[in-house]
Amino acid sequence: MTGKPPDPLFGRIALIGIGLIGSSLARVIRRDGLARHIAVAARTQGTLDKAVELGLADSVTLDARDAARDADLVVLCTPLGAYAPIATDIGPALKPGAIVSDVGSVKQAVIRDVEPHLPKGVHLVPAHPVAGTEHSGPESGFAELFDGRWCILTPAAGTDAQAVERVKALWQRAGMLIETMDAEHHDQVLAITSHLPHLIAYTIVGTATDLEDYLKSEVIKYSAGGFRDFTRIAASDPVMWRDVFLNNREAVLEMLGRFSEDLTAVQRAIRRGEGDTLHEIFTRARELRRGVIAAKQA
């Protein structure tokens, strides 16, 4: 890569959905001139107005098909549950050679829900930029969100190599490291590194919400003792996460089963006063943290 901005990677990019990830990607595309035209589709006029106000779109529409027409790259940036209807809708409007990608946190579901609706000659390159914050909406995005994080591509075997390279190039320009793996493996890994942590955070915050009134106000007051970190994670978009759990059911239930067994073992150690067991579990956990720091993902 040279210091000079390269030619646009794409002529027209259509972003279907413009929340935290979509709007962050739009900012990267703008910053580096990666497309000649950004077409944004969203479900409400308010979101579209916001996208225009933030300078993230060259054209906006409530009709995903309009945005996708003549696009060289279409990126689905909505919750997973919307993929199938969107793919059904935009399929007929896609031009030959167009690339369809996404940013979702589950990848087998993309292949299941999107692939059948794409015309011959359109390339599906599912992608997952593993980055985020607890904030939602177009105003919460920022171009640096992806910097130094991993983007996982899960193209099916036999996918057009050039299409994969172009999606790869886009996320590299966003500052991401790229890994390619099959969709099933992706869904297993993310079940433990992302889906289960969110599920647990949502659950414990729910447990606190259900406390007797005399305890509940104090939970907020003294949340600096650790709880507030869980509330932050549990502030993520409910629709997005509902769709993640509904679409990665098997892998999440498998990891949840393992976690529950481990939690029962810890519970038993506390009840029996087995300090050595607790100390060993806690010490091992600390070691894994060192790995995260060493991998520069802290």
Add this chain to the structure above:
Amino acid sequence: MTGKPPDPLFGRIALIGIGLIGSSLARVIRRDGLARHIAVAARTQGTLDKAVELGLADSVTLDARDAARDADLVVLCTPLGAYAPIATDIGPALKPGAIVSDVGSVKQAVIRDVEPHLPKGVHLVPAHPVAGTEHSGPESGFAELFDGRWCILTPAAGTDAQAVERVKALWQRAGMLIETMDAEHHDQVLAITSHLPHLIAYTIVGTATDLEDYLKSEVIKYSAGGFRDFTRIAASDPVMWRDVFLNNREAVLEMLGRFSEDLTAVQRAIRRGEGDTLHEIFTRARELRRGVIAAKQA
């Protein structure tokens, strides 16, 4: 309070233990001139050398009794499991009118383990500054750690009011807001806001540590999806936390029981594909986050 630094609150303060909390408190005492002399006791010479090097101590000793002798205030800053032997050790050296306090995350245990060893005329004022990071040791402390957070005092009924006021004044100078409650209530509240979150974080990191090798390296690589926040919490001192769970057993098991029930309900909703149930749980959790932000504890 005026702009002028007040007279020292105490003549001699003895800090027994000089980790994250003890060293942060020492920095506050130094910064504001809150004591004429800071005596530091620790278990290893290396820790004492570090305390001297950091300018946190006027005198250092491996003998807690030496540090406590003639002290106006003794603050226990060790893991909870060390309280009983330390109290036994220092009790006979305490001068009449001395105040004994602590910084531990469980408060009924302090009364149980320390009170019986204090001579008549010595005042026990248990305290819990609800603040911290995942780092340990004297070098990890900083004076601003306590700023804007809550400090909970749990003096027994009938405790000398002036002694309570002096401990309160100390933590106010550290920037803390003060609340007083009974020890049992404290232990219940902290079980959900601090102890259970740490237990869950340790457990899920343990679950990940036990994964098959082909998944394990990837857990670290893709930890930015949520898992890394849990690894941070699980990096906290294993001995300190072992002692918290052993000493707040009933309240932690009670909250853990509620959490497990809720987790089972979430698991059931995922297995049955009940999106509405998930959406409702996630939406309620998000609302509690707003409360944390409004309370300036985010």
